[in-house]
Amino acid sequence: MDKVKTGISGLDEMLNGGIPVGRHVALYGGPGAGKTSFCFEYLYQGAKLGEPGLYVSLEETPEDIIENMKSTFPLLTDVPQLIKEKKLELIKPDKLDLEEVANILEDRITTNGIKRAVIDSATMIRLSFKSETEYRQTLFEFLSLLRNLDVTSITVVEANTATRSEMHYDIEHFVMDGIINLYNLDREDRRVRALEIFKMRGTDHSRDLVPFKVTPSGIKVYTGEKVF
Ligand SMILES: Nc1ncnc2c1ncn2[C@@H]1O[C@H](COP(=O)(O)OP(=O)(O)O)[C@@H](O)[C@H]1O
Numbered sequence: 001m002d003k004v005k006t007g008i009s010g011l012d013e014m015l016n017g018g019i020p021v022g023r024h025v026a027l028y029g030g031p032g033a034g035k036t037s038f039c040f041e042y043l044y045q046g047a048k049l050g051e052p053g054l055y056v057s058l059e060e061t062p063e064d065i066i067e068n069m070k071s072t073f074p075l076l077t078d079v080p081q082l083i084k085e086k087k088l089e090l091i092k093p094d095k096l097d098l099e100e101v102a103n104i105l106e107d108r109i110t111t112n113g114i115k116r117a118v119i120d121s122a123t124m125i126r127l128s129f130k131s132e133t134e135y136r137q138t139l140f141e142f143l144s145l146l147r148n149l150d151v152t153s154i155t156v157v158e159a160n161t162a163t164r165s166e167m168h169y170d171i172e173h174f175v176m177d178g179i180i181n182l183y184n185l186d187r188e189d190r191r192v193r194a195l196e197i198f199k200m201r202g203t204d205h206s207r208d209l210v211p212f213k214v215t216p217s218g219i220k221v222y223t224g225e226k227v228f
């Protein structure tokens, strides 16, 4: 099976080459876990490989994300150029609506040949639904729309906990092809960032909980190391 290289240091090794092409992954984590940084780098690395990507932000404006990423990843100095060349595009739709998101994706696939997409976040959409059942239904429909599109996506899902034992599994976990969990684990005197690939249909993968860092040049996943 063909893989999409995330380009995130250490992660493709854990994924046996990358995310299987055309699959849809949920990225789960609490506030400040690094979800936006992770997704931004996924698109950035794709853009560098000549695979254009679209960041659909449902909360922050594209300007805010670009500004924040500039301070998080100061060494990725070619971001403005990649944006100019339309290899990296960020958009905030007018409505909190999954059908609208699917339409935007379809349009950018046709007009710009995007190969990677990020939706940040499903939780924003979920909050706009009155009932869980309605949201579940809509999410299923959205996934079936996505499955007809030639794109490999990551959808952010907000967790309301940073700890591993308190993670519970939401609707998104059952419908998505893959789940990557980001943690900001509480240690006595500090917090430790850790990552695990919880599920990934279509490929063998590491099941270890491993440390990671957000560095000025990108995220570094320390494959094979233990979390202390
Ligand atoms: N310039 C920076 N230097 C170091 N760490 C940073 C910088 N900017 C952001 N971070 C870290 O990244 C975290 C936010 O990452 P982000 O990707 O926005 O998380 P999320 O989307 O999960 O809320 C912050 O909590 C902070 O710890």
Ligand SMILES: [Mg+2]
Binding pocket: 035, 036, 037
């Ligand atoms: Mg975020």
